[in-house]
Amino acid sequence: MVIPNIAFGYSHDNGGTFNNYRFGIICLGGGKVSMINQLDKEINGKFSYCLIPIPFDSSINSNITSHINFGSSAIVSGPNVVSTPLIKGNHLRTTISTWKTSPSDNASGGDGQAGNIIIDSGTTLTLLPNDFYSNLESTLVNSIHTTRKDDPSGTFHLCYNSQNGTIDAPTIVTHFTNAALELLPSSTFAEIEQGLVCLTIVPVDEIAIFGNLTQGISDSKSVNGFTLDLIHRDSPLSPYHDPSNTPFERLQKAFHRSFSWASFFGGKSVPSIQSTLTPNEGEFLMKISIGTPPIDTFVIADTGSDLTWTQCEPCDNCFKQLTPIFNPKNSSSYKTIGCHNKLCQSSRCNNNTCNYLVIYGDLSHTRGDLSSETFRFTSSSGKNVSIPNILFGCGHDNGGSFTNVTSGIIGLGDGNVSIVNQMHHEIKGKFSYCLIPLELLLDSSNATSHINFGDNAIGSVRIISTPVFKKESPTFYYLNLKGISIGNKTLEFKSSSISQPDYDLGNIVIDSGTMLTYVPDGFYLNLESLLMHSINATRKDDPFRRLDLCYESNENGTIDVPKIVAHFTNADLELSTSNIFTQVVEGIVCLTIVSGGSNQISILGNLAQANFLIGYDLKANKVSFKPTDCTNTNGFTLDLIHRDSLISPYHDPSNTPFERLQKAFHRSFSRASFFGVKCVHSIKSTLTPNEGEFLMKISIGTPPIDTFVIADTGSDLTWTQCKPCVNCFKQLTPIFNPKNSSSYKTIGCHYKLCQGSLCNNNRCNYEVSYGDLSHTMGDLSIETFTFASSSGKHVSIPNILFGCGHDNSGTFTNATSGIIGLGGGNASIVNQMHHGIKGKFSYCLIPLELLLDSSNATSHINFGDNAVVSGPDVISTPIYKKESPIFYYLNLKGISIGNKTVEFKSSPISLPGYDRGNIIIDSGTTLTYVPDVFYLNLESLLMRSINATRKDGTYGGLDLCYESNENGTIDVPKIVAHFTNADLELSTSNIFTQMEEGIVCLTIVPGGNQISILGNLAQANFLIGFDLKANKMSFKPTDCTKY
Structure with a gap:
């Protein structure tokens, strides 16, 4: 946004405490020469900001950015908003009306004087009068039961010993006129050095200031389907945008288009190919690509139109357009439609090529060949979605009121030739949009609606x-x-x-x-x-x-x-x-x-x-x-790469799909044997490394270093190999060197997750020993982790606790550098990101047969608001807390085959009411494991229920196998897993898989005395949501290849 005629100081003599990181000051105060008052016409006197809490340590180097908003977008509204008057005084800064504070319920101070404190974004600490501060400090001292410490620098008056960078302090409520504002401890206390946190409110003799640390209290926003930008024709992202127009001029032109458009809805009949409509000049545009190779263009997105069309060479009569006109001769996927097509009108056929004609209400028109072509859409996930054989109009004669920023129209109506109905198989007849309010779009905002x-x-x-x-x-x-x-x-x-x-x-x-x-x-x-x-x-x-x-x-x-x-x-x-x-x-x-x-x-x-x-x-x-707030997108989504998929570094193209399946089963049997441990400590644990059924691509450090890690709901601590390497396994990506990262820090012995036996020179070490004697040892540290979201944006999370491994060996392969722990324990990355993702994550796993068959299909994992699983088909069951906080325990009551149910018990003598939390759900285990007795009963019921030829022997360690039909499956009666409050209907492919050509086997197996596990084959094609705050898990039947 460019603003002319701003009054500013053109300075030739400057000195003092300024540094080379800034060239001057932009004043946002309340005086006449303030930028705010100079921009009054443009922003209507409104601005707002959202300050991300920044600790005093090196995490200040995080890529997370605070934001300032001006004008309409600065309006703060909603049920949680409180407001207080601004009092004008003799100061350049603006003062807030009367305030007092109260830690918990004990009020402190407040002299009733109007305009007694300044709010200032440029002052770090909050400064209060001496007497008021003394009362506040006294109240806090009586409320905090932690060891008091002195600040070595002498800056802060109230400091405490801390083991994790925080203390258990009460919430402070600041009482402004008409507004009570809650300040969490993270807004009033900061870790100024390792192990020492101090109150960031200090006493002064001068005027009181409400500083920026205390203002950093709002949640920072984290950032699925096939989602496209829906660009309003007047937004700066639109080729229609005319910056010389004011918002009100744009509004008047929009009104003119609207009055023109409405007059043509009165037609009683609109045939699919020949119709009378207005072209509308396009309120919303979509950017698409047509042909092979694809040619980019903008088209008008219109729910009131049916036929999709674009201008084509050779042009008998075409209007000017900014993008290249599509030339069908240059596309290998272009085809004309013959006269036999049911949508072709006999009067519109010429040399077995179907022609079309659309005449609009203002006598604009398009005429050409009815054709088919591949259309490509760039999804907001950053992936290209290509749909072949789309019926469209290739227009050689087009004229009227169309402008040069569009090449045609994409029809989103409900007629037969609408692109929505043509893509019915891919999108199941579903689409939606979220339109941003017009005042934001017209006011030169970059905000974009989405479809x-x-x-x-x-x-x-x-x-x-x-x-x-x-x-x-x-x-x-x-x-x-x-x-x-x-x-x-x-x-x-x-x-x-x-x-x-x-x-x-x-x-x-x-x-x-x-x-x-x-x-x-x-x-x-x-x-x-x-x-x-x-x-x-x-x-x-x-x-x-x-x-x-x-x-x-x-x-x-x-x-x-x-x-x-x-x-x-x-x-x-x-x-x-x-x-x-x-x-x-x-x-x-x-x-x-x-x-x-x-x-x-x-x-x-x-x-x-x-x-x-x-x-x-x-x-x-x-x-x-x-x-919905259409300007806001929360949460983020990542690729979850199966270790055997085509895009995995593990992928071995010399293996057949069945060989990959056998290796997956081998890993599953290996992993399951280690879930039986009774105690799994956060830092020192005994688990199987599993060689990684699913991988995540992440970046570590500042600057970020890319790597692949095993994504595991059965693990807690996240770790990666680090230099210097005393003993490291080979990996394809560069080994992380903490010396090259400005955001890396080790953890001291005071940290609550550090065991005393693993501390050396005030540096906390960790050790994880796996069941097959694989291990990782190193320094417990914190670092910035960056995730490349499917939205195309990078999401950076600072201060993630992880293991920096200097001694790592065993069965790990060179395709991974470590593990990312998604379990329920304290050190899990899910719990560490709890504030940002609200304890929610979900995943949607693609069926194994697609992953093993050299498919590019990718599963996805979602964090935050995007992870919420909802809808009419959703069922939910409680997550139970048991001896190991890492694992996610569910309660399985039984499994039905047809109309007969086998009761599930973890042992022959256990009673259902005392057997809560009897099965673990795990993304890293392929097969499903159940107690021996239950398995025998289930196997017997299946044998009586399945009418197919039994195959003797075992295949890959699986006992119950049948000759499959031509589709590689068998007919099985309805299968339902009965969890507490949730009856989960499974498909045949959830419990049977093709072991080799013509043979399918049951993928539920006896687990002996080990704990039962619901493996990832049984989870395929469900969107599975974990809500750690509500302690529940949700299932929604979903085609995960299209999620």
Whole structure:
């Protein structure tokens, strides 16, 4: 964003305590020459910032960045927001109104003087008057039961001994005028040197200051399906963007397009290939690639259109476009459609090539060959999604009101040739979008709306759904609006004055390309009258004379309106004021619901859809709404690479899929034998290294060093090989050298996870011995870990506790450098990232037969909000705490085959009520292990239930094998695993796998006296969510190849 004519100091004489890291100062204070006041017109006097808590140690070198927001994006709102007045004084800085503090329930100080403390982003510590500080310190001393220490520097007055960089201190509540603000210990205490934490509030004789350490209290945001950017035509990311236009000028042009667009929805019939619509000049654009090799272009994304088309060479008549015009002669995947195709109209056929013609309402048109081609979409995951044989129009004669930034239209309507219906197999008829509010898009924001395709497109929590009705035009999405409420009064909605509600179903179209909402004249007049009686604000005229009901806005650019609810069939949709009122010029807002005349169809426009995740399920014929902050994306998703997949460094192309399977079984038998240990300490443990069923690619240190590690829910400590290497196994990636990292630190002996026997010269050592005598030994340390999220962004987490291994050997291979622990113990990376990911992670494992068959398919693991598993098909079961805190224990009550159930007990003498937590779920074990007696009963039931030829002998250590059918499987009655509160229906492939051509075997095996394990074969094609805060695990049937 470029702002001209800023007054600033052009300085020629500068000296003092400035350093070479800065060239000057940008003033954000309250004075007249402050940048804030100079930018008043652009930002409307609003700015905000979010400061990430920064310790006093070397983790300040983290890549995590605080942010400052200006203008509309700076508005802080929501149920957790508190506000306090700013008091203007004689200082350049701005003071906050009266405050006092109270640790827990004990209030301290507060003299009632208005404007008694400055809030300042440039002051690190919080400074308080001497008397007030003494009272606060005294209250804290009485509340903290930890060894008091002195600060060697003499800066801090209240310090304590700490074993993990924190202390158990009470929450401090600061009481400002009208606002009580809770400060966690992490905002008021900081580790100033190893083992010493101090209160970052200090006494002064001068004016009080609320410093930036105390302000660093907000959660820093972490960052699935097939998700694309949906670029508003006026955003800076759009080729349409004209920076010379003001936001209000852009708004007026958008209104003009909207009025033009709406007039053409009234057509009674819209054939698939020949239609009468307006091209709309494109409210939202999508960037796609067409052909082989792919040619990039922008197209208009439109739920009100059916046929997808683009300009093509040779051009008899084409409008100018910025991107190269597609030349089908240069694409190896291009094909024309013959006259026999069911979508080809006989009158449009020439030399066995099907032609098409689309004439729009303003007489714009496109004409050319109906063809098929490969379309490629660049997903927000960073991966390219290619869909072959998409039917589209290759336009050789195109003209009218189209502009040079688009090459055509992508049709997202419901007609036969819509790209949504053509991709039905890939996306199962599901797509959704989340539209960012217009004021953010028009105000030169880089914020981008998104469109999602496939299973990930439909949410489930806080969702309301309404049917889609089929009417005369198959292209449009018709909903049924029963009425609109303002406060406690409701207006009945009818498409005409004589229509009856029961016969008026499907009376409004939902459309992404229309900005305004259009309703019948009679309904509009009643709605306008009700709003006028309900709104207490000064009535104004629209300066542009387009919108009828306008008001003088408040300082936030809005007005107070009673609760607004749109009543659809089965769905009451609560709208915000910004969904129906928008600021047209400074100080004036207008109603964006307008009269559509008596003959036009009603339209729910995109302003009313903003900040909802809107899902279309064409198979179920429904549209869903979920209130969503469309500017915000939380959580992050990583690739989970099976060790035998084509993209794994373990991959051996000389092995057949069946040979890879046998090796996976061998590793599984090896791993299972070590789950029986009764005690597994965080730092010194006995486990199997497992050679890594799944790998994660991570980066360690600053600058980051890439490596592969074994991802393991059955391990706790994360570790990697480090230099200097006393004894290291060979690895493909460079061995991490802590001397080259500015963020690396060792852990002292005071650390709570450090065992006294493993401490040397105040440096904590660790030792992990595995069951096959493999081991790792080294220094317990902290470091910054960076994860390359599938969103394409890097997520860096500082101060991760890990083992820096200098002595490592055994059965580890050169494809890994160590292990990342995803278990439930204290040292697990999941618990270390608890604040950022809220104790949530999930994964979706691709079936083994696809991974072993040289497939590029990749499983995924999700952290944070993205990991939440929800929806109608979700079942959940408790996670039980037992002797080992590392493992995730579930309670299996039995397994059913058909209508018969085998009761599950961990031993023949155990009672079900006392046998809670009798099976571990583990991502690193291939097979499922059960007690011997249970196995024999289950095997007997399966033998009686399966009508297939039994094969004698064992295959890869598996006993129950059958001759498979031509699909490489067998017919088995319904299989259900009965967990506490959750009946999990398994597919045949979850418990039987093909061992060699024509033979399948049961992958549930007897485990002897060892603990039972639910292996990863049984977990395939489920989205499995771990919620460590709620102590529950969730399962959702999912095609993990498309997740």
